[in-house]
Amino acid sequence: MSENLVYLNGEYVPANEAKISIFDGAISLGMTVTESTRTFAHQPYRLRDHINRLFLSLKAARFDAGMTADELEQLTLEVWKKNEPNYAPGTDAWIIHNVTPGTWVPSSGQKPAESKPTVMIVTLPLDLSYWADFYRVGCHAVTPFTRIQPAQSLDARIKNRSRFLYTLAESEVKLIDPMAQSLLLDTDGFLSENKGGNFFLVTSNSIRTPSTINCLDGISRQTIFLLAEQLDLPIEECRLLPYDVITADEAFFTSTPYSIMPATKFNGTKIGDGQVGPITKKLLAAWSEMVGVDLLKQAQSD
Numbered sequence: 001m002s003e004n005l006v007y008l009n010g011e012y013v014p015a016n017e018a019k020i021s022i023f024d025g026a027i028s029l030g031m032t033v034t035e036s037t038r039t040f041a042h043q044p045y046r047l048r049d050h051i052n053r054l055f056l057s058l059k060a061a062r063f064d065a066g067m068t069a070d071e072l073e074q075l076t077l078e079v080w081k082k083n084e085p086n087y088a089p090g091t092d093a094w095i096i097h098n099v100t101p102g103t104w105v106p107s108s109g110q111k112p113a114e115s116k117p118t119v120m121i122v123t124l125p126l127d128l129s130y131w132a133d134f135y136r137v138g139c140h141a142v143t144p145f146t147r148i149q150p151a152q153s154l155d156a157r158i159k160n161r162s163r164f165l166y167t168l169a170e171s172e173v174k175l176i177d178p179m180a181q182s183l184l185l186d187t188d189g190f191l192s193e194n195k196g197g198n199f200f201l202v203t204s205n206s207i208r209t210p211s212t213i214n215c216l217d218g219i220s221r222q223t224i225f226l227l228a229e230q231l232d233l234p235i236e237e238c239r240l241l242p243y244d245v246i247t248a249d250e251a252f253f254t255s256t257p258y259s260i261m262p263a264t265k266f267n268g269t270k271i272g273d274g275q276v277g278p279i280t281k282k283l284l285a286a287w288s289e290m291v292g293v294d295l296l297k298q299a300q301s302d
């Protein structure tokens with residue numbers, strides 16, 4: 001096995017030797033724009049869509065990566081090419097991008113003129129074992145008392161590494177049930193998202209999901225819209241309340257690592273009959289077929 005190499009500011013370095021300054025804006029300001037892509041059968045999935053979202057996040061955050069989206073895509077494929085031989089057939093990888101404004105100590109509030117962005121590209125083995133049982137029996141979605149920040153404060157579409165809020169929310173729901181998954185509400189009480197995933201409901205064969213007013217425009221979420229269209233399932237974005245979860249037939253989360261995570265319980269109440277429902281199963285099967293990887297089997301083999 002060869003060393004895991006990461007890209008850091010123009011160089012390929014072994015992951016355990018990659019270092020950034022303690023004065024980097026990532027640390028001094030908590031300002032990191034990020035992306036997480038995964039591979040399916042070693043092929044990066046929708047990499048360009050992730051990179052395009054990264055560039056939108058950077059534009060909204062008002063700093064840049066010091067390179068074009070084409071250049072970042074090429075560098076990303078290069079990092080993956082270098083590390084891919086470490087991945088056995090049947091296993092897959094995360095591909096993580098972190099971009100910061102570079103050195104920025106918040107004295108005057110102004111970014112120093114000489115500051116250059118810090119750009120990191122990292123690949124890591126994707127361990128899906130945590131989610132394996134959820135594909136079969138579903139997870140318990142629980143609403144924490146921490147609410148998602150309003151878009152007027154920090155737009156949820158800016159995918160960033162400030163995970164304080166989400167981590168607090170997740171630790172709150174784990175007090176209720178150690179395996180619970182957070183389903184955050186916004187400050188008006190509407191459903192938003194999970195610490196790392198979007199949320200969907202199925203009621204009378206129709207799919208509903210919160211709009212991106214209060215959640216990330218997930219790439220997996222976009223895939224659900226695509227699959228729903230292919231499967232001829234009605235799907236819409238709308239405002240949703242806890243009542244809608246309690247009265248739904250099925251529910252699931254979506255996110256890059258696990259794609260679809262069924263939810264069969266909400267705040268202690270069964271969703272539908274408490275089993276993973278037929279529409280969720282249909283979507284899981286369609287996703288597996290689309291990427292040529294059986295999602296459940298892969299998670300169970302980890």
Ligand SMILES: Cc1ncc(COP(=O)(O)O)c(C=O)c1O
Pocket residue numbers: 036193194195196197198215216217218219220221254255256257
């Ligand atoms: C807060 C949040 N919501 C939703 C998602 C799901 O997005 P994607 O499907 O692009 O992984 C993520 C992914 O990390 C996230 O961090």
